[in-house]
Amino acid sequence: MKYTYLGPEGTFSEAALLSVPGADDAERIPSVSVPAALAKVRDRSVDAAMVPIENSVEGGVTATLDAIGAGDDLRIVREVLVPIRFVLIGAPGKTLDDVRVVSTHSHAWAQVRGWMDEALPEVDYLPSSSTAAAAVAFLDNEAPGYDAAVCSPIVPEQHPELNLLATDIGDNVNAVTRFVLVTAARNGLPRPEPTGADKTTVVVPLPEDSAGALMGLLEQFAARGVNLSRIESRPTGEALGSYFFSIDAEGHLDNLRMRNALRGLHRVSPGVKFLGSYPRADGKEPLLDTHHSDEAFSRADEWVDNL
């Protein structure tokens, strides 16, 4: 297997990838952005990409939601949860008092704003493509245009020569980011089998100019007892008012309640895209009524077939 991730080395995305069995011995190619990582999957120059999709504090990673929803079909085959901690790295020779401009990934910045307001209230922010990219720029000894970088504690572990100014600067000690491992659809790799604790991700265009369109989508899940764990709307980019929904639902494509929900979804929104069924990282099984079990759906089909 050949993998890519949002790089460079030392990002949370790399930490997520390294938790995949066998990935530490496999070829791992860093990408400069989430769309660049997914482009490598689509042109088959790698087998899979590890990308962030959702953070418990800052919400959906829109770059990922937009890039997996558009273009050729992709498949999510695994999810990984990474606890998030942040440190502050200074430019060589700088102390905390010298810091005027801080750089990091926008999601990381949103998670340290409280600490910054307390410790460095006057500071300006400069966005970077990833947390690690902001920090390792100091290794090149060039002036990167900022005085400090927010990144994962892995970066100073990998590069002890970096100037560590502060540790544990995240505002929420329980912050977690969810990452997904994405492959090309129909790439010949085995698809994840149902485990009893699975998630299914779909992207659904909202039918336009129709009263109750969102209700029409949601009731496909509700009527079959399929619980949703995430739903986010994103603009398609085509026109004002044109939206798609990115949805995670509890269950696997092989569960009859999910198959029936997806059939219903396709009737109300034929542009729906299936992005994969894969095991939940937390192993949590859905709470099901008996009338939503596979047996109940099979018995109902049998009853109708025999009428």
Ligand SMILES: O=C(O)C(=O)C[C@]1(C(=O)O)C=C[C@@H](O)C=C1
């Ligand atoms: O920059 C990184 O280290 C990433 O892996 C990206 C990312 C994100 O997009 O949310 C991952 C986890 C943290 O929440 C901050 C940044």
